[in-house]
Amino acid sequence: MARPSSTSRIPATPHPVMIALAIANVVAQIGIAVTGSVVRVTGSGLGCPTWPNCNPGSLIPVAHPELQPLHQWIEFGNRLLGVVVVVVAIACLLGALTTRPRRRRLTVLAALMPAGVLAQGVIGGITVLAGLSWWSVMPHFLASMVLVWLSVLLVSAAREGDAPATPAVPGAVRGLVAVSTAVLAALLIAGTLVTAAGPHAGDAATPRLDVAVPGLASLHADVLFLYLGTLVGLGFALRAVGAPATLGRRFGVLVAVVLAQGALGGIQYALGVPELLVSLHVLGAGLVTAAASSVWSGTTTRPVPATSTTPTTTTDADQRPLADATADRP
Numbered sequence: 283m284a285r286p287s288s289t290s291r292i293p294a295t296p297h298p299v300m301i302a303l304a305i306a307n308v309v310a311q312i313g314i315a316v317t318g319s320v321v322r323v324t325g326s327g328l329g330c331p332t333w334p335n336c337n338p339g340s341l342i343p344v345a346h347p348e349l350q351p352l353h354q355w356i357e358f359g360n361r362l363l364g365v366v367v368v369v370v371a372i373a374c375l376l377g378a379l380t381t382r383p384r385r386r387r388l389t390v391l392a393a394l395m396p397a398g399v400l401a402q403g404v405i406g407g408i409t410v411l412a413g414l415s416w417w418s419v420m421p422h423f424l425a426s427m428v429l430v431w432l433s434v435l436l437v438s439a440a441r442e443g444d445a446p447a448t449p450a451v452p453g454a455v456r457g458l459v460a461v462s463t464a465v466l467a468a469l470l471i472a473g474t475l476v477t478a479a480g481p482h483a484g485d486a487a488t489p490r491l492d493v494a495v496p497g498l499a500s501l502h503a504d505v506l507f508l509y510l511g512t513l514v515g516l517g518f519a520l521r522a523v524g525a526p527a528t529l530g531r532r533f534g535v536l537v538a539v540v541l542a543q544g545a546l547g548g549i550q551y552a553l554g555v556p557e558l559l560v561s562l563h564v565l566g567a568g569l570v571t572a573a574a575s576s577v578w579s580g581t582t583t584r585p586v587p588a589t590s591t592t593p594t595t596t597t598d599a600d601q602r603p604l605a606d607a608t609a610d611r612p
């Protein structure tokens with residue numbers, strides 16, 4: 283008689299738990315980008331001069347004649363969230379490994395989380411060694427956005443099955459989504475270039491990118507207009523092909539966050555990049571990335587295989603074409 287494998291004795295992860303872990307992971311990944319920016323714009327990087335203790339002999343901040351309490355608590359809070367990010371990433375992997383039946387796509391995406399966090403640890407270490415130089419901060423931020431993107435794919439993988447992907451829209455529309463994703467990547471890179479030349483380096487001694495900020499900011503805004511152009515085209519295309527209502531809703535969310543983020547970017551520029559707005563802009567970048575990833579994943583569906591007990595959260599109404607679904611709106 284076949285003996286049960288050692289992993290089969292571990293209780294299976296309930297489907298809602300896996301989804302909750304994946305959602306917590308998205309929140310943690312966006313959150314760490316935001317708290318990292320708060321550390322940078324407030325110049326709190328040395329608020330805790332030692333590691334892992336914040337101050338010599340103390341894990342948490344203690345009164346210090348040379349350190350401002352606010353800087354200490356901001357850096358300490360960022361470290362705490364870093365621990366949460368690691369724990370949630372590992373929990374996602376363990377959750378995927380103990381999902382029954384084992385699901386390849388879910389496991390691969392979940393494994394990318396701790397791997398990505400490890401890579402970010404290395405890039406972060408290089409950033410510190412490089413004295414917070416802009417050329418090291420840029421990849422640190424962009425890698426964070428890649429992790430946000432993958433985190434949203436992980437949520438989709440947790441919700442969907444592992445059956446081969448079925449296109450929800452024709453190839454030409456998926457091509458347009460790919461083009462808009464490439465433009466979004468350029469938009470994010472342009473944003474990090476503005477930051478690289480801007481005043482928020484994290485330390486007064488940090489060398490800055492020696493390019494005039496107004497020129498870079500206008501390049502950044504131009505790429506935003508290009509991105510908006512691709513979104514307008516995509517909106518018409520989704521309607522023309524009668525895309526599923528779920529995809530239509532995700533697209534609507536993406537347009538809303540892009541417009542809000544664009545307005546915020548313009549306001550923060552006009553006001554001389556105040557710290558609070560810069561960190562909100564980083565939050566916006568994370569939300570735009572997450573929304574774009576959810577549109578990407580909505581262009582295909584992966585039905586639950588017949589053998590799987592995994593329920594799906596996608597309803598028939600969700601899969602109805604956009605044209606049909608809007609027909610019964612008041």
Ligand code: HEM
Pocket residue numbers: 319423469470471472473474475476477480481482499500502503506539540541543544545546547548549550551555560563564566567570
């Ligand atoms: C959807 C639209 C937008 C996205 C996704 C976006 C994204 C970004 C990103 C990723 C950064 C770099 C953040 C960092 O490295 O910490 C950034 C910085 C910046 N963005 Fe945007 N941005 C958008 C729209 C705009 C607009 C319309 C403006 C107006 C000119 C603008 C002005 C700026 C400025 C001034 C910075 C540098 C802030 C600093 O000094 O750190 N952004 N943006």
